[in-house]
Amino acid sequence: MCKWLIDRLGKARLLRWLMTLYPPYLGAGIRVRHISKDFRQIKVRMGLGWYNRNYVGTQFGGSLYSMVDPFFMLMLMENLGRGYIVWDKAATIDFISPGKGPVFAEFSIDETLLDEVRRQTDGGAKYLPRLKVEIHDGFGTLVARVDKTLYVRRKPPAKQA
Numbered sequence: 001m002c003k004w005l006i007d008r009l010g011k012a013r014l015l016r017w018l019m020t021l022y023p024p025y026l027g028a029g030i031r032v033r034h035i036s037k038d039f040r041q042i043k044v045r046m047g048l049g050w051y052n053r054n055y056v057g058t059q060f061g062g063s064l065y066s067m068v069d070p071f072f073m074l075m076l077m078e079n080l081g082r083g084y085i086v087w088d089k090a091a092t093i094d095f096i097s098p099g100k101g102p103v104f105a106e107f108s109i110d111e112t113l114l115d116e117v118r119r120q121t122d123g124g125a126k127y128l129p130r131l132k133v134e135i136h137d138g139f140g141t142l143v144a145r146v147d148k149t150l151y152v153r154r155k156p157p158a159k160q161a
Contacts (some may be wrong), residue, residue: 012037015074028052028063039078042071042107048099059099059143064135065091068146071107072131076150079114083155084121089128090149099143105135117152126153 012035019025019032029052034043044067046052052063069088077086113129120127128149135144 030067039075040109044105047102064144065093068105068133072148075109085153087151089151092147094145096142102138103135105133121154
């Protein structure tokens with residue numbers, strides 16, 4: 001059934017649909033609005049409701065981070081393929097202004113980044129790329145900056161028996 005769904009809907013569309021139903025995202029009001037077919041662009045939105053509002057009535061910081069957490073890792077995994085290990089290693093978030101309404105984040109990777117990852121990991125070494133994403137409100141005001149460090153390494157070749 002899963003193969004049929006992937007063939008019917010496409011992997012990016014199916015993942016977008018599944019992530020919208022993912023309980024932590026559903027509970028926080030996070031919606032994946034777009035995933036490009038090549039997994040190089042993703043758009044995410046989070047509304048402001050009683051379920052993700054902090055004590056002073058603005059976006060809860062944990063929800064702001066949650067809305068951007070997995071996407072760079074997923075994008076690299078899909079673009080590099082099964083021959084690579086990709087993990088989130090570290091992250092920092094800098095809160096700039098209060099999120100008083102819906103907030104948005106857009107992720108983008110390009111061939112230059114993918115080429116650099118391949119070059120850095122070619123001999124089996126680990127590579128720790130730092131990727132940045134900004135969270136803005138509906139008026140374009142910067143709400144937070146997130147700096148993600150990923151761990152990437154080529155998988156060792158399978159041993160022949």
